[in-house]
Amino acid sequence: LSFTLVLTLGLQISCFSPTNFTGKQSAYVDTACWDSLLHHGFDAEGHAVTKSLWVLKVFPYSLLVVAVLMYMPYLLWRYAAVPALHSDLLFIIDELDKSYNRSVRLVQHMRKVQQASAEPERFWEEYERARRERYFEFPLLERYLTCKQHAHSLVFIYILRSLLLLLFMAATCLYLVFLHLNIFFQDEFSCSIKTGLLQVEPHIPPLIPCKLVFFSIFQLISLSVGGVYVLLIPVVIYNALQLCQWDKGLLSVYEMLPAFDLLSRKMLTCPVNDLNVILLFLRANISELTSFGRLNAVSALREATANKQDIDTVVDFMTLLAGLETTKPKHH
Numbered sequence: 001l002s003f004t005l006v007l008t009l010g011l012q013i014s015c016f017s018p019t020n021f022t023g024k025q026s027a028y029v030d031t032a033c034w035d036s037l038l039h040h041g042f043d044a045e046g047h048a049v050t051k052s053l054w055v056l057k058v059f060p061y062s063l064l065v066v067a068v069l070m071y072m073p074y075l076l077w078r079y080a081a082v083p084a085l086h087s088d089l090l091f092i093i094d095e096l097d098k099s100y101n102r103s104v105r106l107v108q109h110m111r112k113v114q115q116a117s118a119e120p121e122r123f124w125e126e127y128e129r130a131r132r133e134r135y136f137e138f139p140l141l142e143r144y145l146t147c148k149q150h151a152h153s154l155v156f157i158y159i160l161r162s163l164l165l166l167l168f169m170a171a172t173c174l175y176l177v178f179l180h181l182n183i184f185f186q187d188e189f190s191c192s193i194k195t196g197l198l199q200v201e202p203h204i205p206p207l208i209p210c211k212l213v214f215f216s217i218f219q220l221i222s223l224s225v226g227g228v229y230v231l232l233i234p235v236v237i238y239n240a241l242q243l244c245q246w247d248k249g250l251l252s253v254y255e256m257l258p259a260f261d262l263l264s265r266k267m268l269t270c271p272v273n274d275l276n277v278i279l280l281f282l283r284a285n286i287s288e289l290t291s292f293g294r295l296n297a298v299s300a301l302r303e304a305t306a307n308k309q310d311i312d313t314v315v316d317f318m319t320l321l322a323g324l325e326t327t328k329p330k331h332h
Contacts, residue, residue, distance in 0.1 A: 012056075015191060015210040020203065032193045033210050039189035040207055055183050059218055062175070063225070069168045073161040081157040088148070088278050093289050095141040096254060100291035148275035149268075155243065155277050162240040169229040169236070176226040180219075187215035246271050247279045250286075253295045 013034045017026040037053040190207040246268050286292055 012213045033191035073164040077161045097291045151274040154274040176222045
């Protein structure tokens, strides 16, 4: 808005020239005072002092620079991190959903074994094999997640983006505070055009009062920008601090899958790595993860089950739902 005002209106100053000035002379006064933007006044001891107000002239352009700077972290993240992050998310979402579907197919298989076999021992062999001998594994997914734990390219870009945002927002806020403390309380100033050949002209007053047009709009814009950035700084800090801990709520749900035991095997190390960044964005895009809602429901039902100590994985619970026993009957 302020940049548009500069381009459309040109001079943002109105000087109160003497009444004996012609129209061209008044226009010259406005132009000369706008070019100099020097306030001539007197201090407490009566000495003449000058104060430059040039910051007001470059204020719209400085806001344009701020806008460009604030766009740089986005460009860094968009072109340096998003392509790799997008492929990581697609692969992990696909593998997690496949692992859930494999659990369902496993229970269906055991159900068929139980119905087709006249020997109960065969069913229990299949069941124990599924629970304890890792009937099916996800070596690719586990190795992929382990590899991401030892990678730090995404987390480096994520932290760099957050630091750049904080730096630019803090610098902008300090710049606006400087303007308000030094400039933005002075919408009127005294201008002097008695320079060069005009110094000897007796009909020209030593000081001409001037007023800055749209000064209140500049104040409102600066307060709005500063207020938004002050509110955004805690948000950026909070998002950056999310890297200091694992999202165990998301991981614990998938612990119900056989062979998925990042938590139980204590495979999680320092959270500042690419895997934690992927998990943060996986949580933000949880709607794309079909198996999460189903596993979450199974986990809630598990808590309401009386013999939940016998239910470690989704296979156990689905076996129970299928009408099969989760513990081998004792033979006397």
